[in-house]
Amino acid sequence: MVEVRFLRKNERLVSYSIDGHAEYSEPGSDIVCAAVSALAITIYNGIDEILKIPNLCDTxxxxxxxxxxxxxxxxxxxxxxxxxxxxxxxxxxxxxSYEEYINLIIEEV
Structure with a gap:
C-alpha cells in the first residue's frame, strides 16, 4: 500500500510525502504507483520550477x-x-477508486 501523508499547519498545507508501493500490479506496470508518482512529481516541479518557492525535497x-x-x-x-x-x-x-492500495493521512501540526 502506498502511503500519502499531508501536513497542514495554520490552515495551510505545508508538506507531503509518498512512501511505499501500491502493489496493484507488478513493478513497472503498476498504474496506481505511476499515477501517484506522476502527480507528486508534477506538483513538486510546479512549486520548485514555476513558483520558485524555497522547499526541502527528499527522495x-x-x-x-x-x-x-x-x-x-x-x-x-x-x-x-x-x-x-x-x-x-x-x-x-x-x-x-483504489482504496485498498492508497493510505491517505492528513495531519494538523
Missing part, C-alpha cells in the same frame, strides 16, 4: 518522496496552496 531509491515548504515565507506558502490542494484532491479521487 530515496525505493520511491520515497517528501516535499516541505514549511520554512518558506507565508506569502509563498499561500501561492503554493492551489497546487498542494490540487494534489490532495487528486489523491483523494484516486483513493476512491
Amino acid at each position: 530515496k531509491d525505493d520511491g520515497y518522496l517528501a516535499v516541505s515548504i514549511d520554512s518558506a515565507e507565508a506569502s509563498d506558502q499561500d501561492k503554493a496552496q492551489l497546487l498542494l490542494e490540487t494534489l490532495k484532491l487528486g489523491i483523494e479521487q484516486m483513493k476512491s
